[in-house]
Amino acid sequence: MGENSELLVDLKHKLCSSIDQSAEKLRMLSRDIWSCPELAYHEHKAHDRLVEFFTQETGWKVDSHFKLQTAFRATWEPSGNPQGHVINVGFLCEYDALPGIGHACGHNLIAEVGAAAAVGLKDVLEKTQNLPIHVQVTVLGTPAEEDGGGKIDLINERAFEGMDVVFMAHPSKEDALYLPCVAEHDVTIKYHGKASHASAYPWEGVNALDAAVLCYNNLSVLRQQMKPDWRVHGIIKHGGVKPNIIPAYTELEYYLRTPTRAELPVLKEKAARCFRSAAEATGCQVKRSQHSNDSNFTGDRRGV
Ligand SMILES: [Zn+2]
Known part of the structure; x- marks a missing residue:
């Protein structure tokens, strides 16, 4: 020894x-x-x-x-x-x-x-x-x-x-032998509405941008009830084509993170309700696609 x-x-x-x-x-x-x-x-x-x-x-x-x-x-x-x-x-x-x-x-x-x-x-x-x-x-x-x-x-x-x-070693802002893992779920949310001229016939349209904005706001409201170490963050990737066209299609991309895999399905279901209710309110169709299997990533995923 x-x-x-x-x-x-x-x-x-x-x-x-x-x-x-x-x-x-x-x-x-x-x-x-x-x-x-x-x-x-x-x-x-x-x-x-x-x-x-x-x-x-x-x-x-x-x-x-x-x-x-x-x-x-x-x-x-x-x-x-x-x-x-x-x-x-x-x-x-x-x-x-x-x-x-x-x-x-x-x-x-x-x-x-x-x-x-x-x-x-x-x-x-x-x-x-x-x-x-x-x-x-x-x-x-x-x-x-x-x-x-x-x-x-x-x-x-x-x-x-x-x-x-x-x-493998990943840089961090602190000196640490071990960075905690984070379970992460990447999801793309797509809203399909119906295009129409925004000035001439707005009532004919189904506004996919409204759905995207409501989805964003739903998730923002959800944060108050999330555990302190959960994270939900995203962007609107497609928000429409021109101001005078009711957007027929929008797309958001979100990352959902929890400290463990066990908690991730709970957060995913809460987020799914946010996605669906935005579609329901606006009359849009919603489709979800995840990018890869839910995985445990090292600490950098917490930061970027
Ligand atoms: Zn990294």
Whole structure:
């Protein structure tokens, strides 16, 4: 026990100093991704930059466009012919940005620390003889975390198969080892009404914008009865075409969040009543579509 923990402390020190030695090129990697923000599934330059980074490092096998166009995988395996189970340790890099405000969530830093941890661990494993365990290192580049859910795609593509443990770090405004998870439901609400000239024959129309506004207001009123750690926030994506046309179609996009999955259906049902009642009041048809499976996301989803 004592021997192993001493070994662990020693390995951690070596790992940290190895990362320190690579600090400048890691900083440049992060800087390049930061300077050229790309949206979900379109992170072509970030993908190429990370592929270039691992290709220039020695000993990595790099699969560009791994399973998804802007995902990648880099693997390092111990030399020789290790007997027994080889523990496959994974690190994740994210690198997509937000529309309009770039890397506000700091996914360039996720790419940097994922690469740093992987390169540091590989370096220390390579230089240490007679370790009691055998370890291989896998880096997965996981795109589309601001929209869509690239990790869900990669899980469906079995990209995580064979990995024993996977690490990722997300920047936060506080120093914390663990950021609480949030259960999240993304939903699009579509109201279908009937167009009509807004001045000549307004009574012939069924106003989908009124439905969208009522929906927005219903949800705003609901907030007083929500638990303090629930969140409902959204936008009107389509609000009509021209002022002189009664809008026939509107669309809202909302995120519903609760601290646990157990509470999410309660909030979803409350929100659904808000969607339906706006349709009922205006005579519109309402359709709902969710974007992906309800998921537990790490703390960043709380913030963006
Ligand atoms: Zn984030």
